[in-house]
Amino acid sequence: MLISVALGQVLSLLICGISLTSKYLSEDFHANTPVFQSFLNYILLFLVYTTTLAVRQGEENLLAILRRRWWKYMILGLIDLEANYLVVKAYQYTTLTSIQLLDCFVIPVVILLSWFFLLIRYKAVHFIGIVVCILGMGCMAGADVLVGRHQGAGENKLVGDLLVLGGATLYGISNVWEEYIIRTLSRVEFLGMIGLFGAFFSGIQLAIMEHKELLKVPWDWQIGLLYVGFSACMFGLYSFMPVVIKKTSATSVNLSLLTADLYSLFCGLFLFHYKFSGLYLLSFFTILLGLVLYSSTSTYIAQDPRVYKQFRNPSGPVVDLPATAQVEPSVTYTSLGQETEDEPHVRVA
Structure with a gap:
């Protein structure tokens, strides 16, 4: 149980690294390039995992997989790319607090899809753990309001909230599909095909929607280092998440990721001089309690x-x-x- 919780916290720390590097890029250097950042990650996945599939022999070869399931991975690649894009885009329209709360919508999506498509059944203690985790997130959102971190609303808050809900839904579909693939096929196949189609579609989206923003980036060694750090954390997240999902489940992983915002906050206390509230600690331990309850018994x-x-x-x-x-x-x-x-x-x- 403790190992399951600890593995989930490793993923949260990687997301914390992603959030910090993205914040530095957008606020300090005015580099608003979410598609380009995703493109770098997909290229790394392509170079490592897609090439691994290309040199394999037999039914696990890249061409053999494409002949049998190319259209399924094409859809999955689009879903994964747009899930990332919608949530990042939402920051332009709605508040940080709204994004943190509405992003929890991924949890009921994963539960429902796991119930109907993976045939996973839950016990009462699992639902209690899920409710406790969500209460912890609500506590963190309340602390954000008290210390004044709920700013950031743009011109149309409703549009931003809908973007978050859309991104959370796509995340849930992607996570459950990922769990099915790594349990019935292989982790390398999933990452290799995501790298192939993700790089293809993000490259097209980058050329259409973000090429002008990319030209505005004031390139220097600091920006280059931030892009490298972001890509390393994102690559580590994509590579390690299938391992954790196979040992636990997509639902457990998404509950574990609720602590990522808190890790980012704790780092922000020193890096960005955020205001501190005791509710943040209460939120952190409430989420951990929910994770322990959820992991205490098997589905x-x-x-x-x-x-x-x-x-x-x-x-x-x-x-x-x-x-x-x-x-x-x-x-x-x-x-x-x-x-x-x-x-x-x-x-x-």
Whole structure:
């Protein structure tokens, strides 16, 4: 349980690094280039993971994957790119507090999609943990209002709020799709195809929408270093997130990422002289309590064992069922975080 929570906090720290470098680029150097920053990350994914797929042999080769599933990864690449773009764009229209609260919409999206498409079932303690985490986020938003960090509303707050909700929905779709791919196929295939289609579509969007902003950037070694830092954190986030999702779940990861804003805030106390409130500490420990509650027990997957096909652990032991036996629908219990790879599943008819 503690390992699951700790892995999620590593992802939050990477997002903290992404937020800090983006803040320096936009506020200190007036480099508003969210598409270009995403493009750099997709290029790194392409160079590392897509080339890995290209040199593989057999059914795991890049061309073989493209022949079978190219249109699915094309849609996923677009969803991932636009999710990032919509949330960043929302900062021009609405407040920081609204973005922090509305971004939590990704959690019910992930829960619903996991329920219907991954057949994951939750227990009462999971919902209690989720509610506690969201209460922690509400506490942080209240602290922002008290210390005056809720500024930033632009000309049309409704547009900004809708952009956040749209981005959160796309994030939820992307995360659940990612969980399905890494459990049934492979992490390298997911990252390689995201790198391929993400680089392609972000390059087109960059040429159409952001080329003028890119020309305005006052290039020097400091800006270059910030872009390098941002790309390194983003690449680390994309590379490590599938590992954490496979050990836990997409829902658990999104709950863990709620602490990212707090890490950014704590850094901002020293770097940007933010005002401090005791509610921030209360918020942090409330979210951690919710994470511990959520991770304290395992979820389970409701599925006929013949159809299940070792979804949780494709390489694990499989209990052969008689071909002629009548098998009733059952509930397959599985731990998304605590069980070891060599543990057989316990099936309760």
